[in-house]
Amino acid sequence: MKILVCIKQVPDMESRFRVSSSGNWLEESDLAFRLNEYDEYAVEQAVQLKEQLGDIPEITVLSIGPDRVGESIRKALAMGCDRGVHIRDPESSRKDPWQIASLIASFAGDKEFDLILTGMQSQDRGSAQVGIMVSEILGYPCASTLVGFSYDNGIISARRELEGGTKAVVRLRTPAVVTCQLGLNVPRYPTLPNIMKAKKKEILSVPVADFSVVDGHATTLRLYQPAKKGGGLVIEGEVNDLADRLVGILKQKTMVLR
Amino acid sequence: MKVLLVGEYREGKLREESYDLVAFADALGAQRSMVLVAPAGTVPTVDGTLYIADAAQCGEYNPEHHKRIILAAVEREDPDCIAFVHSSYGWDLAPRLAVALGAAQVSEVVAVAGDGAYEVNCCNAKLRRAVTPKTPRTILTIQAGAFSLEREPAGMPAIVPLDVPLEPDRIQFDGYEAAEKKGVDLGRAEIVVSAGRGVGKKENVGVIAELAKVLGGELGASRPVVDAKWVDHSHQVGTTGQVVSPKLYVACGISGAIQHVAGMKKADFVVAINKDRDAPIGEVADVLVVADVMQFVPALTARVMR
Ligand SMILES: Cc1cc2nc3c(=O)[nH]c(=O)nc-3n(C[C@H](O)[C@H](O)[C@H](O)COP(=O)(O)OP(=O)(O)OC[C@H]3O[C@@H](n4cnc5c(N)ncnc54)[C@H](O)[C@@H]3O)c2cc1C
Numbered sequence: 001m002k003i004l005v006c007i008k009q010v011p012d013m014e015s016r017f018r019v020s021s022s023g024n025w026l027e028e029s030d031l032a033f034r035l036n037e038y039d040e041y042a043v044e045q046a047v048q049l050k051e052q053l054g055d056i057p058e059i060t061v062l063s064i065g066p067d068r069v070g071e072s073i074r075k076a077l078a079m080g081c082d083r084g085v086h087i088r089d090p091e092s093s094r095k096d097p098w099q100i101a102s103l104i105a106s107f108a109g110d111k112e113f114d115l116i117l118t119g120m121q122s123q124d125r126g127s128a129q130v131g132i133m134v135s136e137i138l139g140y141p142c143a144s145t146l147v148g149f150s151y152d153n154g155i156i157s158a159r160r161e162l163e164g165g166t167k168a169v170v171r172l173r174t175p176a177v178v179t180c181q182l183g184l185n186v187p188r189y190p191t192l193p194n195i196m197k198a199k200k201k202e203i204l205s206v207p208v209a210d211f212s213v214v215d216g217h218a219t220t221l222r223l224y225q226p227a228k229k230g231g232g233l234v235i236e237g238e239v240n241d242l243a244d245r246l247v248g249i250l251k252q253k254t255m256v257l258r
Numbered sequence: 259m260k261v262l263l264v265g266e267y268r269e270g271k272l273r274e275e276s277y278d279l280v281a282f283a284d285a286l287g288a289q290r291s292m293v294l295v296a297p298a299g300t301v302p303t304v305d306g307t308l309y310i311a312d313a314a315q316c317g318e319y320n321p322e323h324h325k326r327i328i329l330a331a332v333e334r335e336d337p338d339c340i341a342f343v344h345s346s347y348g349w350d351l352a353p354r355l356a357v358a359l360g361a362a363q364v365s366e367v368v369a370v371a372g373d374g375a376y377e378v379n380c381c382n383a384k385l386r387r388a389v390t391p392k393t394p395r396t397i398l399t400i401q402a403g404a405f406s407l408e409r410e411p412a413g414m415p416a417i418v419p420l421d422v423p424l425e426p427d428r429i430q431f432d433g434y435e436a437a438e439k440k441g442v443d444l445g446r447a448e449i450v451v452s453a454g455r456g457v458g459k460k461e462n463v464g465v466i467a468e469l470a471k472v473l474g475g476e477l478g479a480s481r482p483v484v485d486a487k488w489v490d491h492s493h494q495v496g497t498t499g500q501v502v503s504p505k506l507y508v509a510c511g512i513s514g515a516i517q518h519v520a521g522m523k524k525a526d527f528v529v530a531i532n533k534d535r536d537a538p539i540g541e542v543a544d545v546l547v548v549a550d551v552m553q554f555v556p557a558l559t560a561r562v563m564r
Pocket of ligand 1: 499
């Protein structure tokens with residue numbers, strides 16, 4: 001059985017963001033990057049499936065991006081993926097979901113993966129398109145937003161999360177694509193021995209130029225800080241003073257404290 | 259401009275957000291029609307053409323068949339733009355349609371800029387992106403609540419039944435599973451004090467629960483705290499948790515993601531405690547206390563008890 005997990009590296013959401021001089025993406029030089037949270041669930045699910053099936057599956061983890069995404073591939077390898085593929089593309093942030101999905105599909109096209117896992121969306125752009133588009137291009141069935149996954153004999157039983165906590169129970173046959181939602185499982189922390197082992201695992205590095213890249217369907221015209229709608233009072237300082245001030249405000253403005 | 263709106267029907271009900279789509283089309287001044295998979299007799303009060311396929315025959319949830327139905331409506335209507343709600347239904351179907359039609363997709367649109375670019379949030383709403391499609395036809399998903407009708411919609415649609423033959427589907431729908439209803443009912447609490455990922459670890463949740471207790475309120479939580487099993491799901495506030503409307507909401511170490519805010523924006527007064535001065539929760543907070551939760555919350559609890 002062959003499994004592909006597609007991961008993306010994203011900036012830490014707690015960063016202070018600046019717009020790059022091009023005006024349509026982030027100034028990346030002062031950002032810390034990490035593995036997209038949703039993709040951690042995808043990696044974990046693949047590794048759990050491998051554990052369930054007793055080492056039969058081979059897990060390939062794929063990421064498209066500049067050199068730094070190698071770190072996220074290493075993390076996925078340390079979590080238990082078998083080998084990495086890095087499509088080196090310093091311009092990946094300029095590509096739209098259609099281009100990224102097409103790249104993944106052209107990589108996966110002749111490799112007969114039985115299962116492809118992706119996060120349901122990325123934390124930076126949140127477009128929630130790539131995994132589903134990959135399935136459509138490859139002609140695989142796809143279930144998105146999974147919070148439950150089990151596999152038996154070529155059949156995936158899944159729970160898709162809908163609004164208000166309702167779930168849809170679905171089944172699909174491999175080969176298939178699934179996109180993973182927060183809470184699907186509890187992603188493991190790579191242990192030190194596994195981090196060491198991961199260093200020896202192979203990462204195939206291919207320049208994006210080796211692929212014929214399709215034209216994008218949409219472009220980011222501008223990136224900007226939205227106008228603050230006002231927000232409220234911001235208070236800063238020593239914690240005991242802050243507590244006093246807040247209690248004062250609550251007494252004045254609400255009925256909950258007397 | 260001609261917009262085809264994809265309405266949503268689930269478990270006996272037309273989902274209200276379908277009307278947000280009408281508001282979106284009206285904001286654009288577009289000519290609109292709607293396509294809906296619903297049981298015979300379900301008719302939204304909205305004027306214009308309504309393409310309707312019978313859910314009894316084709317199932318409420320079935321992305322492959324629903325895609326074919328929407329494509330049939332697209333063929334008749336020839337719209338410039340197809341709009342979904344950014345929901346578990348919309349975000350699942352929109353990319354399928356985008357590939358089928360070779361059309362650009364823009365997800366979770368919150369506004370339309372003066373030059374016609376679609377505005378979407380980026381990086382937890384700390385930034386916005388203006389996106390322009392390059393294809394003649396565009397698929398959009400619209401953030402729920404970003405466009406909403408001021409008045410109750412009125413009118414009677416001209417109904418066009420769609421009868422798309424069923425083909426064997428590769429995704430088998432086995433039914434819905436209801437949300438767990440046991441546990442705390444946060445909906446009626448007057449004070450909710452919620453723990454977010456910023457509390458750091460399970461052992462720290464007690465400090466937040468203690469503040470909730472001295473204030474006479476309930477403990478709430480954001481999703482990562484629930485996913486990590488630090489607290490039970492019944493405490494989760496948000497789109498996939500509970501909607502609360504307390505007199506006071508205290509968000510401790512919560513960034514303010516849209517899905518969380520959707521669950522607490524009806525609170526009368528919001529206090530946020532966050533070490534990040536730029537955290538998006540600041541936009542909805544009446545008071546943002548810039549501090550480390552684990553230092554500030556015990557100080558506040560002590561002060562309230564005094
Ligand atoms: C379909 C869907 C449905 C969802 N439904 C929900 C839902 O119902 N409810 C929900 O909550 N989320 C939901 N989410 C997840 C949501 O998008 C966010 O991921 C989540 O709300 C983030 O939780 P958080 O704010 O606790 O964590 P983070 O976003 O990680 O934020 C942590 C915050 O804590 C601050 N912080 C860190 N350390 C400290 C410290 N020591 N002191 C003070 N502050 C600190 C940080 O600055 C940051 O702002 C959903 C997502 C999707 C895609």
